[in-house]
Amino acid sequence: xxxxxxxxxxxxxxxxxxxxxxxxxxxxxxxxxxxxxxxxxxxxxxxxxxxxxxxxxxxxxxxxxxxxxx
Amino acid sequence: xxxxxxxxxxxxxxxxxxxxxxxxxxxxxxxxxxxxxxxxxxxxxxxxxxxxxxxxxxxxxxxxxxxxxxxxxxxxxxxxxxxxxxxxxxxxxxxxxxxxxxxxxxxxxxxxxxxxxxxxxxxxxxxxxxxxxxxxxxxxxxxxxxxxxxxxxxxxxxxxxxxxxxxxxxxxxxxxxxxxxxxxxxxxxxxxxxxxxxxxxxxxxxxxxxxxxxxxxxxxxxxxxxxxxxxxxxxxxxxxxxxxxxxxxxxxxxxxxxxxxxxxxxxxxxxxxxxxxxxxxxxxxxxxxxxxxxx
Numbered sequence: 001x002x003x004x005x006x007x008x009x010x011x012x013x014x015x016x017x018x019x020x021x022x023x024x025x026x027x028x029x030x031x032x033x034x035x036x037x038x039x040x041x042x043x044x045x046x047x048x049x050x051x052x053x054x055x056x057x058x059x060x061x062x063x064x065x066x067x068x069x070x
Numbered sequence: 071x072x073x074x075x076x077x078x079x080x081x082x083x084x085x086x087x088x089x090x091x092x093x094x095x096x097x098x099x100x101x102x103x104x105x106x107x108x109x110x111x112x113x114x115x116x117x118x119x120x121x122x123x124x125x126x127x128x129x130x131x132x133x134x135x136x137x138x139x140x141x142x143x144x145x146x147x148x149x150x151x152x153x154x155x156x157x158x159x160x161x162x163x164x165x166x167x168x169x170x171x172x173x174x175x176x177x178x179x180x181x182x183x184x185x186x187x188x189x190x191x192x193x194x195x196x197x198x199x200x201x202x203x204x205x206x207x208x209x210x211x212x213x214x215x216x217x218x219x220x221x222x223x224x225x226x227x228x229x230x231x232x233x234x235x236x237x238x239x240x241x242x243x244x245x246x247x248x249x250x251x252x253x254x255x256x257x258x259x260x261x262x263x264x265x266x267x268x269x270x271x272x273x274x275x276x277x278x279x280x281x282x283x284x285x286x287x288x289x290x291x292x293x294x295x296x297x298x299x300x301x302x303x304x305x306x307x308x309x310x311x312x313x314x315x316x317x318x319x320x321x322x323x324x325x326x327x328x329x330x331x332x333x334x335x336x337x338x339x340x341x342x343x344x345x346x347x348x349x350x351x352x353x354x355x356x357x358x359x360x361x362x363x364x365x
Contacts, residue, residue: 063206
């Protein structure tokens with residue numbers, strides 16, 4: 001029992017401590033469910049978008065690209 | 071020592087379970103039954119829209135392609151680029167290749183659009199359902215199919231090899247002239263233009279700010295069904311939607327950022343001042359929407 005509590009405790013601490021894992025090319029995974037992506041619009045504005053689903057992120061990127069590029 | 075080894079083994083197992091279950095959960099979230107099929111596509115029409123986004127500058131005219139899907143009972147119209155960019159999102163969600171998507175975007179390979187309007191004719195029966203976007207939010211409103219009140223004139227001419235007849239109406243704060251082909255007995259056309267005894271071959275407003283011209287009619291090879299996505303779509307009355315649209319026009323940066331925050335996301339340009347200048351300039355030049363008012 002003590003072993004299980006110790007393991008779970010360590011697991012939670014590690015989760016909190018490693019809340020963000022950065023992956024390649026600016027796609028950042030946050031274990032709380034938020035993903036951040038770094039990108040450049042087609043007219044050259046670099047930006048960071050964060051959202052809780054891929055669909056939300058991509059919609060955001062397309063919308064901002066449509067509005068912020070001439 | 072044995073205890074530490076066992077704990078490390080258990081921890082490794084827990085992380086394995088967590089990391090392997092995340093993509094599955096994420097995909098499951100994105101692929102919940104969000105689409106409803108309304109009809110199968112019998113015919114596809116492509117229209118070229120020549121339009122003037124800046125009412126004060128006749129040299130600002132640009133073109134964008136629109137598709138019209140005709141089914142047994144329903145028809146659907148949308149900008150082809152809007153359709154393709156939505157497809158591109160669906161494909162990326164399914165494949166998970168976000169990096170490829172972002173790289174395509176930076177290289178200008180993701181189609182851009184000035185029109186996010188999706189139009190369903192005769193859905194529900196005798197109505198038109200319009201789904202449109204303001205920032206991150208999708209809105210839906212309906213209007214009557216017979217709202218256009220066409221006046222059919224005897225005048226005839228030839229366009230694209232079809233003998234077409236003239237019809238006029240007033241809609242969205244503009245006076246429109248349509249040329250329809252009685253020899254193609256389909257009462258549809260691009261955008262909300264429909265209800266004539268023949269396919270609309272050309273429709274334009276009297277100021278020549280918007281002109282749709284039929285380019286091609288084909289069999290449905292790529293798109294097989296007319297689908298509607300009603301999940302996370304906010305129902306609104308048409309005048310309410312136009313009020314929100316005007317708010318976006320007055321303060322585009324503020325409205326977009328607010329809609330992103332409301333959706334639970336966040337967005338930050340590296341050079342906020344330059345981005346704001348661009349969007350304000352864009353808003354100033356995009357002052358001439360297809361529908362000027364809700365009627």
